[in-house]
Each structure stands twice: as structure tokens, then as C-alpha cells.
Amino acid sequence: MIFLLAILGCGLLYLLHRLRHYMTRIEPLQVATPEYEVVDNNLPESLDGLRICQISDLHSSLHWYNKKAISDALKKVHADLYLFTGDMIYMQEGIGAFLRWLEEMKDSVHPFILILGNAEHKPWLRDEELFEGLKRYDDWVLINQSLTFKWKAGELQVVGLDDPHTENDDANIAYANADPNKWTLLLSHSPDGIVGVGERRADLTLSGHTHGGQIRLPVIGALICNTSKTKGFISGWFHSHEIEKRIKRKTGVKLLYVSKGLGTGNVKARFLCNPEAPVFTLRRTPTGNGANTIRVNT
Numbered sequence: 522m523i524f525l526l527a528i529l530g531c532g533l534l535y536l537l538h539r540l541r542h543y544m545t546r547i548e549p550l551q552v553a554t555p556e557y558e559v560v561d562n563n564l565p566e567s568l569d570g571l572r573i574c575q576i577s578d579l580h581s582s583l584h585w586y587n588k589k590a591i592s593d594a595l596k597k598v599h600a601d602l603y604l605f606t607g608d609m610i611y612m613q614e615g616i617g618a619f620l621r622w623l624e625e626m627k628d629s630v631h632p633f634i635l636i637l638g639n640a641e642h643k644p645w646l647r648d649e650e651l652f653e654g655l656k657r658y659d660d661w662v663l664i665n666q667s668l669t670f671k672w673k674a675g676e677l678q679v680v681g682l683d684d685p686h687t688e689n690d691d692a693n694i695a696y697a698n699a700d701p702n703k704w705t706l707l708l709s710h711s712p713d714g715i716v717g718v719g720e721r722r723a724d725l726t727l728s729g730h731t732h733g734g735q736i737r738l739p740v741i742g743a744l745i746c747n748t749s750k751t752k753g754f755i756s757g758w759f760h761s762h763e764i765e766k767r768i769k770r771k772t773g774v775k776l777l778y779v780s781k782g783l784g785t786g787n788v789k790a791r792f793l794c795n796p797e798a799p800v801f802t803l804r805r806t807p808t809g810n811g812a813n814t815i816r817v818n819t
């Protein structure tokens with residue numbers, strides 16, 4: 522009997538060891554770049570075909586073990602615009618790691634627009650190092666601001682909230698110079714930011730922060746959401762009717778995507794929740810090119 526229990530114990534330990542290996546060394550390196558066609562007949566013709574890629578929650582650090590997998594995946598994307606939706610770093614050391622990576626990837630992730638997450642708002646962080654390092658590029662950092670991104674003959678209005686998780690978001694200031702008549706892309710690190718946006722215009726909104734739960738159990742799903750105002754917005758697509766039902770108020774957010782992100786936080790593991798850098802092609806009508814079609818107005 523003791524011998525049998527010892528065998529079972531050894532078998533269990535071996536399985537746990539293999540599971541730990543998979544969660545920390547296999548799945549975090551399986552970086553996906555899912556393609557979506559975002560279809561909206563209100564999209565200006567001049568923006569039809571614009572291809573944007575979201576890079577969220579990199580959490581770069583000195584021991585950034587899935588850096589090569591992320592770089593390899595992003596080098597194949599070839600988007601017109603890259604959107605960093607916060608949490609680029611992990612701790613102070615992450616600033617240098619992120620800036621070195623950005624320089625290595627300068628031919629593959631430009632032009633970009635970057636917003637801040639809660640990782641960039643740690644009270645002890647010397648984030649001037651980050652802003653100083655970003656100055657060498659002709660790209661944009663939006664902190665409760667908006668801008669117009671020019672692409673071919675088109676102009677994309679982009680509004681970037683500061684981090685909602687640390688309550689630095691201010692939609693009033695962010696939208697102050699935005700034109701409500703223009704098709705608008707909203708960037709908000711946490712989906713919690715959409716609550717403060719109210720009925721202001723956001724045709725497509727990109728968020729991250731949740732890591733998709735990072736560790737998901739079969740049937741049960743994610744155990745942790747890490748949002749306070751938008752519980753349940755863990756990953757994937759959410760349309761306005763579903764958002765209004767969940768936040769119990771009217772919203773100008775027509776379509777929200779919450780990315781599972783690319784890195785990991787304090788727990789360096791992923792399970793049933795692989796890292797991703799989603800790619801969105803904006804379209805007025807579907808092209809049927811094989812990408813997942815998501816309609817803004819449904």
C-alpha cells in the first residue's frame with residue numbers, strides 16, 4: 522500500500538512539474554497575432570484598409586523570457602500603425618529593457634501611439650527615464666489627449682486616456698480637442714476607462730490590463746479580472762448593447778476589444794490564455810479574406 526502511494530505521489534509530482542514547465546516556459550512563448558476585420562459602414566472611405574496592431578501589457582524586464590517570441594511574431598505583422606495600450610514595463614528595470622527592445626524593433630513597430638498603464642504609474646517609479654527615451658522617436662504618447670493620425674489620404678482621430686486603474690483617466694480633458702463628428706479610435710489601458718467616457722464618441726476602443734485572466738481553468742475560465750467598474754470584461758469583443766447592460770448606463774463606446782496582452786505580471790505563467798498582439802483591419806464592407814469579421818453596428 523505504501524509502495525502504491527509512493528508511486529502515485531511521484532506520478533503527481535511529475536505531472537505538476539510538467540504543468541509548471543508548460544505554464545512558465547511553453548505557453549507564454551506561444552504568441553498569437555489574430556487578424557480581425559472591423560467593419561463599419563460609417564468609416565470614412567479614406568480609412569478603408571487601415572491596418573492597426575495592438576501591443577499591450579508587455580511588462581518588459583531584465584528577465585523578459587518571452588521577448589524573442591514577441592519580437593518574432595511582431596516582425597511578421599506589417600501594420601500601418603502600432604498601439605501600445607499600457608503596462609510596457611515591469612518595475613524600474615523594465616524602462617531600460619523596454620527602450621532597448623523598442624530600438625531593436627524600430628523597423629517593426631513604427632509608427633506607434635503609446636498610452637500609459639498602471640505599471641507606469643507606480644509611485645516609486647522614475648518614469649522621466651521612459652519619457653526621455655521615447656523622445657528619440659517621431660511617435661506619440663497620449664496622456665488624456667487626442668491626435669489625428671494621417672494615413673494616405675485619410676485621417677484617423679485617436680483619443681488616449683491616462684490609466685483608469687490608478688484613476689488618472691480624465692475623459693473631459695482627453696476629448697477636449699476631439700471632433701465628435703470624426704470616426705474615433707479610443708485607447709484605454711483598462712476597460713474601466715469606458716465608464717468615464719460616457720456618451721462621447723468611440724467607434725472602436727482598445728484595452729488590455731486584464732491579461733485575459735492569465736491563468737484560466739477549463740469550464741470555469743479566468744479567476745482574476747483585475748477591473749473594478751467593468752467586471753467580466755476579461756478578453757475579447759464587447760458591443761455597445763452588452764456594455765450598456767453591464768455598466769448600467771448609456772455609452773458612446775460602440776465596440777470594445779480587451780486584449781489578453783503579451784507579458785505577465787508578478788505571476789510569470791499563463792494557462793489556456795496565450796499572449797497575443799491582435800491586428801485589426803478597418804473596413805467599410807467585409808472583404809471575405811478569411812479574417813474574423815466584427816461589425817461595429819450590431
Ligand SMILES: [Fe+2]
Nearest residue numbers: 608638639730
Ligand atoms: Fe495594467
